[in-house]
Amino acid sequence: MAIWGLVIETTVGVGERKHAEAYVLTHVEGTREEALVELERRARSHTPEHPRSPKRRRLFREGDGFLLVIDGAWQSFSTRFTAAELLDDSAAPAPPSAQTAPPGAEPDPADAVPPPPSTPPVERYEDGVPMRPTWWGRTDLP
Helix, strand or coil: CCEEEEEEEEEECCHHHCEEEEEEEEEEECCHHHHHHHHHHHHHHCCCCCCCCCCEEEEEEECCEEEEEEECCCCEEEEEEEEEECCCCCCCCCCCCCCCCCCCCCCCHHHCCCCCCCCCCCCECCCCCECCCCCCCCCCCC
């Protein structure tokens, strides 16, 4: 199955400091159509920081995404939502070992990995990001 990145490019700042920044909202594993359904849901509910007093909101569909244009009292702000297939990720977790033992073979005790220590469940937002960083409460930091 393909992995799709839901990417947002939005206007941040105001005046001469106004510029665009891109973020990956989340990843969706499945078909392109499933990724576009999730992307549209997020685009429809998105509330950008600017403008503070929106006068008009328009959502456009285009190719692999959506364009949200919000007119403020003085200027317009845009946000582009794109579904893009993930081809490479330098920080992706390593795949499981491709070496498998033949059926019926005894596992080697030297290869046994002890189970991780029991940790309390982590409270997460809808997209999987932890609500509280793991470093909070650590005593080994200065």
